[in-house]
Structures are given as C-alpha cells and as structure tokens.
Amino acid sequence: MPSPILSEPIEEMLELVWTAQEDGLTPLDRDHLPQQLLCFLPHPIEADGHQPQETIDAMIRQGLLSGAGRTIELTDPGKALAREVVRRHRLTEVLLRNVLQVSEEAMESTACQVEHILNAEVTGAVCAFLGHPPTCPHGRGIPRGRCCEVTLKAVEPLIVPLAQLKIGEEARVAFIHTKRHQYLKRLSALGMAPGRRIRLRQKQPAVVIQVGETELALDPQAGQEILVRRI
C-alpha cells in the first residue's frame, strides 16, 4: 500500500478518533462525531472547506480507518499515525504550559497548529528537553516515542526537578519555574541562574545545594521548582 497522504484535516481526524478511543467512545458513528473532542475551534476541517465526511472517505480509501456501515474505527496503520500526532500535540502543550507558561487558550490553539509541523527529530528533542513527560496538562497520557523508550531504559530523564537528584550529584540549572517572583530574584542574586553548575548536598530536613563555594538551604517546594539538567 502506498504511504498515506496526510493533510491537516486527516491529522485532526486521526487525533479525534484516538481521543475518542481513549474515552471509550469507539466505534464512532460517522454522522455524530463527538464535537467536544475536536482539536481547535473553528475547526480546520470545516475551515479548509473539507467536509468531515469527505475526509473520512479519503481516510477509509487510504486504509487509515475501517468503516462498517456508518461506524468507523482506526486501523493499525491509522493508530500508528494517530499516535504520533497526539504525541506531538500533547508534548507541545506541556512545553507551552509548563515551561513557557502561556495561557491555556493560547496553549490549545498553538498546540493544534504546531502538531502539524513538527518533524520526528524535533519531537524527540522536545520530549527529551521536557524529561519525557508521561501526561499532558489535561492529564491525558502522552504516547511514548522511541526516544522515551531508549532513554527510560538507558538513563534517567535529562531535565528533572532538583529534588530528584541523588545526594552528592551534580547538575546544571536548566530553568527555574516558580510563581514566587521575590524568591526568583533572591535566588538569582545568590548566583542561582540557568546554566549554573550546582551540587545537591541534602534533601532533608531542608534542601541544601552548593553553588560554587556557597551553600544554600532551600524549602522543599524549591526542590520541585528548580529544574536541572543532569551532567
């Protein structure tokens, strides 16, 4: 079979059926699609002038969906492709929400656009940067990519909260993700900034880190807020 021709509407539909499957809604009735699961409204399927029915027919022709009467389901090749789309979407959400801290609305709309343009290499890099997160901000599972499997077997995730380091382990500050602005200001005045090499000295009763020749005692919350890249 020739490799399927993917377009934005097809990818959207793949994502929709995948999500519906997660929610136990499959097989789907092609006349009554669960609109609440559509990626981004106004929906690109309609916006592109493609009717959902046309898209579905095209997908059945390409072997991505199996249609019996009015019900549709993902085929195995369809599942494989849907998995990638969903993975890109949800990783983008984590990046936008947890790291860049954009609003939920902006996160949704951007993720819906970005999912179509990320290639495999960039997706892998984003996944590694985020420390192979298991779930998106909505709590839905992020399908594992090859990078995750390799990494999970071989080494721990690249970017982790400070508290997950072993005592005595060294790391570089990747970013500090806190809403406590005053705290951030004080941390940076003490030399704690992205790129700085630190060593975890102890976790209990307070987190103690060594920055250069300075030892700093921090509260447990900071152990989660300071994200580091293992060396």
Added chain:
Amino acid sequence: MIRLPSRALRCSHLSPARPREVAKPALTHSLIVTGNPNVGKSVIFQLLTGRYTTVSNYPGTTVMVSEGKAQWDGLSFRVFDTPGINSLLASSEDELVARDLLLENPRATVLVVADAKNLRRALTLVLELAETGMKAVLNLNMIDEARERRIAVDQEKLSAILGVPVAATVATERLGIDRLKKFLPQARPFQIAVRYPDVVETALASLEARLPRELQNRRSLGLLWLARDPAVIEELSHRLEKPVVEDLRRIAGQAQAQSASPLALLITQARLRQAQRLTREVSSTEPSRRRPWLSRLGDLSMHRIWGIPILLAALTVMYFLVGDLAAQRGVGFLEETFFGEWIVPRVTWLAHRLIPFPLLANLLVGEYGLLTMALPYALAIILPIVGMFFLCFGFMEDVGYLPRLAVMANRFCRLLGLNGKAVLPLVLGLGCDTMATMTARILDSKRDRVIVTLLLALGIPCSAQLGVILAMLAGQPILSLWIWLGVVLTLLIVVGQIAARVLPGEESPFLYEVPPLRKPKLSNIAVKTLGRVEWYLKEAVPLFFLGTLFLFALDALGILKVLERLGQPLVAGWLGLPAKATGAFLVGFLRRDFGAAGLFVLQKEGALNGTQILVSLVTITLFVPCIAQYFMMIKERGARTATAMFVLVTGISILVGGVLLRVLTALRVSL
C-alpha cells in the same frame, strides 16, 4: 551635585518604624564597608577603626549600620560597617539599610569586602556597585580559605580589569591589613561596565538622559527603576517633576513590553554572566577530591538523622555548663557562701552599727535592700548563668552552628507558621530577647517579623531567665521539666499558628545561606563574651537597683502590702501562689530574670511546693517581655503593635498559669 533630599531612597513609607541608627555621613572621606553577607566586613571595620562590633560566623550578624573613625595618611575617615547585601535590589530590612546608605552617599568611598573563595558572587555585586560611579577598593578577604580550596586569584589582573586597587587579607589574623590601609586613599571608580541586552541598554540610555545630570549614580537608579524596585520608583516619583516621571514610566513600560522575561531577571543574568566570565579570567581552581573534615562535620550537623544526636550533644554540654556548673555550683558558691556567709552578714552588721536611721539602713541591707537583694541577685544569681550562656552561645556563633540549627529546625518552624530562617532570631532570643527582636530584620516579610516578635515576647526565655528556670527545675522531679517544656512549646505553636492565619501576607520562602563550619577563634569568643557581660552589667545591674529601690519604696510606704492584697485574687486565688510572689511578678516587668530570681529565692526559702514552682515558672516564662525588649518592640514594630502584644502576652501568661494549676489539681499530679 544635588544630593537626594534627606528622606531620599530611605523607603520609610514601607516600614515607618524603621529606626535610623546613624547620622548622615559627611560627603567626603566617608568609607562604607560593604560586601556579601558573612565575608568579614565587621572584622575589617574593627581593624580599621578599633571599634568593636559583634562578629559571628553566620549571615545576618550585622543588622544595622555602625560608625567609627579612622585616620591614615593624614586623612581622617568616617567608617561605616553595614549589613551584607547580594544586590542593590534589596528585599529584607537589613539589606535596605545598607543599600540606602550606598545610594544616598555616592561621593563616599566603598570598601568592597569579598570572600576570595566565592569570587563570582563578589564580582556580581562589584559589577552592580560599579554602576554607582563610587570610588572603590576591593578587598579579597579569607584568602587562606581560598588557598585551602586550591583557588588561585590573579590580583594584579583583577585590579587591571576593574581599575581599582585590590588587596588580599586574612582579617581574623590581621594579615594584609596594612597594605589594605595603604590602598584606601588610592580608591578610584571602577572601570568596568556590564553590557546588558539591547532592550535594557536602549531604555537605560533614555532613562539616564532624563534623570538630573547632577546625580552621579544615574545608571544605578535607572537600572533599579527598570527592575521595578518599589522604593526607588516611589522616591524618584516623589522627587522629580511629573512629566519626567511620566516619561520614566513610559520608557520602562515599553521596554518591559518588548521583553518576554522580567527586565529585573535580564539585568541580573547579564551581570551573573559577566561575573562568571571575569571569574574564569582571573582565577583558577585545582580540583581536589578530599573534603576537609570540618566540612564533613558541617554536613553531618544538619543531616536529617545525624543532626539530631549532634544537637542533643550540644544541648547536653550546654545544660551541664549552664544548668549545672554555673547555675548550681557557681550560683551556690556566690550566693550562699560569698554573699550569704561573707558579705551580707558583715555589711548588715556594719550598716546597723554605722547608720543611725533604720530606714536608711534597711534601704541598704533590709529585705529589699540594695546590698542584700539587688547586688546578690544581679551578681550572684544571674551573672554566672548568663556569663556561661554567653560563652556557649559565642562558641556556637563562632563555629557557624546556628545556621545549621536553622536548617534542622525548618520543620518545627513550619509548625509555628514560619520558615527555618526565623529560627535564627528565635534561638538568639535564648541569649537576649531584646537583641533578637532587632535581628528579626533579616526576615523577608513583615508578617514573619511580627510573628517572631510576638513569639519572642511570649515564650522564648532569655539566657538569664532560662538559667534561673533550669536551676529551679533541676531540684524538681523530671516530670516538671517536661510539663514546663510541653506547655511552653504548645503555646508557641498555637499562638504562632493563629498569628500565621490571622496576619495578612504569605509565608516567606526559605532561602538561607549556610556558612562553612570553622574552627573556633578563641580570642573572638572571649572578646565577644566579655563584651556581652559588660553590656549585661551596664544594662541589667542598674535595673536591678532600680527595681529593688522601687520595691523598697512600695514596702516602706505600705503600698506593697496593699498590692499584695489587691493581687491576692490573682496571685493567690487564680495562680495559687503565696502573696510574696507578687513582688517577683512586679519586678518581672523590669527584667525577666529579676522576676525569675525572686521565685528562685522563694523556692530556696521553701515557700513554694512542687506544683507552685511549676505554675509560677510557666507563668513567668510566658510573662511580659522585659522593659528593654518592650522598648525595642516599640522601635521595631511601632507602639500600637508592641502594646497590643504586651497586653496579649500578659493575659495569656496568667490565663495559662491558672489553667495549668487547675489541670494539675484535677489530675492529682503531685510534684
């Protein structure tokens, strides 16, 4: 030049009660000693001026500005010792004091004291100070510790890059001080400037152009404005013409809109990067695998398991020295033998022989006599106890154990609605609540400062009082000690929790710098202990005389009897104590330890049974702060807050004492 008006940059609107310890320094020949916390500024200050200030091994020892004089090369300098800062962008009160002094006196010379092993941090501050345009000398202190860690600094290169003289010292050993003194008259403005991201530089150029040309530190002020420093914005808005202020706001607003992250962060990070590059250029570190044993001991002392036996060992040693050696043997000898057998009988005999007026004789040697009550109380009961306590405390301060205690106590402090940093003033309160109330300045939020002040007033006994209390409990069943400790701790937790919930504001996050554990420097401990004993003698002994005089007058006029009768329902009825205890509580208003000493004597006379001892001790522990502490509370927190706390604490102490008595009676606990 135009100096900012007297109020300039003194953010008095933020903390109206903040005191001003020093007069404004003259414009020239002023030397401000500044630098990161715990780098030895106070030692340098002492060596330059010969004036003693408290020196310890933890950040936050100096919370106010001290002034001294010095002369060299025919120039006379006024020298100012300041609390440590990491940045001019200050957040706690002690840092604000230091930065205000720097910003208000741009013509002064700064002596930047740096921890040589922590060059990067020092240079981050240096880069910021360079922006004030002030003349400066850089002092690389603790060069011995840097060498031990195999960190080499190229001082000549550093001096060439910064454009100011650089002198290395080991201040505690007086090494290099003469060279430092020689360099001071050669102070010059720094020749180095941080290159900020374009968005900051562009905005900064526009801001600088709009600030009055006479301001030497325009660049500093501009950057602080961009970093949204509330005090600087408020002060400049107050002082400059309205259209100018509008301009400043607009420029800063536009710059912020162009940047994804806060400008304050961009600015700090640019400085950090440059400091990092500079550090690499002038210093090199040979890696060494071996960690010194002191450093390992330092780790253990705040380890979650090993820290506890170390703490217990420290407490046991202290209990032995203070509670046993000083409070039992020392006091026993001084009070019973020295005063009781030698002094008092002789002066009493003499007084009655030589003084024909019985009233006058009684004033000296009567029941409330200056020589029979004030002097033995102050010198025989309290002095040995506080002296020993000061010694132990000085030792712990000097080696750097106290900050580790703060780390260990982080959990407990959260129970009090505070974070571990608050342990420092609370523990210092065990030394002297008055000084500790002032140390509350190192805390980041007003809310925390209020809670700490309240807890200090309520349930932290000072060294003198604690010593007497422990001495009294030592003669009692061990159960008494546990009940006393349980009641006081429970109350601290309950009151702390309530205050934490009622007071507005967030719990300030815990961020505290832990200094290295150091070998104790005996001369420093000795000087510090003697300094504190001297302070005690000067401050406390007159109050003991005053209190005794007061009691004598009340007694002679018959008012004491009236008061005892009036206090009867409270002291005898509610607390179940003998009427004579009224006197102890009355003088407790003057000094906490005075009150405790009164109870101590009652116990010795056998006037109190076990239950009464416990009830009276709990009450006097929680009882009003002493008069000096009360004045400090007014100074730091304002009269209204201080008085409210005073009333609250008095009420709680009497209430709890009475309730305890009833609970003990109901449960038939015999002590």
